[in-house]
Amino acid sequence: MTVACVIPARYASTRYPGKPLAMLTGATGESVSLIERSWRAAQGVSGLDSVYVATDDDRIADAARAFGAEVLMTSSEARNGTERCAEALEILSSQEGGDVEIIVNLQGDAPLTPPWFLEKLVAGLRGDAQAAIATPILRCDGETLAALKADRAAGRVGGTTAVADSKMRALYFSKEVVPFTSEAYAPDAATPVFHHVGVYAYRPWALRAYPHWSVGPLETLEGLEQLRFLEAGHPVLCVEVEARGAKFWELNNPEDIPRIEAMLQEMGAP
Template sequence: MSVLIVIPARYASTRYPGKPLVALTGATGLKQSLIERSWRAAMQVRGVDRVVVATDDDRIRVAAEAFGAEVVMTSSDCQNGTERCAEAHAALGLGFDMVVNLQGDAPLTPPWFVEDLIAGLDADSAAQVATPVLRCDGRALNGFLDDRKNGRVGGTTAVFSHNRHALYFSKEVIPYTSRRYAQDEDTPVFHHVGVYAYRPAALADYMGWPTGPLESLEGLEQLRFLENGRRLLCVEVDARGRQFWELNNPEDVARLETMMAEMGME
């Protein structure tokens, strides 16, 4: 099975313009851009044939090529990372058995998250798409709740059926829970990790569907699959003591840098 990782990156982010080029300082004081840290995370994944950065912006292209990444230029008409992955896959000749979307705002993604995701989709013939979910501890859940209380859109949460097929994703905290949890206590809430694995046919079909009302309301690209009746597998992953967060807002820079310092990531 041949696997392509695409890292979609756009400069004109609504919530954080120029986000891919924002510098993050690691535990040793090393400064690297968000897109470089995301690319380095992708390069650690085993069993992958090719890793590319997909962008429509020359500033990102120049920066990515400078640190050694292969870049595929895509259209500025792409509405989200999934569409950018579809364009990149097409530009590379549609020759891969699986396409992985490792979004360029998740540099703390451990390689085993992606490896487990690939294995999960490969094993579930009923699913066309897969994405990782991580059970929140109290620290993560309280971070979500604090973000919403203060009017910030933080991470995304997921609910799924007994066979792990997705029921819904939301930027609200779902399912509802009325209590607070201790920092290291398991909770019933699952954090959606912004990585996807697609079968090529599902990725191609995605480009032909209009944006649905749920995708528009939530701003979550994966809801287009659910709105069109496609099965999306949620693969539960184990953090193994690692902290995980995505860079969604300017305030998240300090949060990620603190996490990198605590984990000793350079």
């Protein structure tokens, strides 16, 4: 039984076409594509038995193979990364020795994801037999919360926030900043807002079922694929992770590139 990591990537993004091939410059001055940085992030995770890039686009596939990634060609019908991971699971299951215990979805727009986020995520799902899916959440400091609010004030759809119950089961995910707080926080102060990290770990049965569930009104309004689990009545385990000094931000818009490059350079990442 294995843990497979799939990095879904599509070229035809509405907000940012060609995003996986966007170049990011690190501390050494090296420019590396977003998809390669995401793949490199997966290589540093303990406990993953395999890592794949799943795409329907030859440009992304060619780029991924060029830096050494294994590629799974999926259809253009996948509506989001989770559906693309479901297709990837079927491809893997058809191969000899293709039994998979857990599938990790490292979305290709999160190159700053620290390895311990994924390691804790897999451990969390293994420890909760009732959960169909697990996803990490990171408590915002004042600086991150201010950045999320600034995005919304500027009309940009940026990071996602999460709200969970006392058992760490998700209550909601939103592109708005929830819960509401009017308090001003120091840049390094803890806040009551959790930034959702765009990584998932699925049980195979849940991932196979996902494409057959109806797309509900909340998923449609928010454009958040994980809401389909909640709307279908399946628990989503939120696993709180710690930054340990690492910076985290997803690449959602072209305006995020300078912010991520500054974080790469601050952390000394090549």
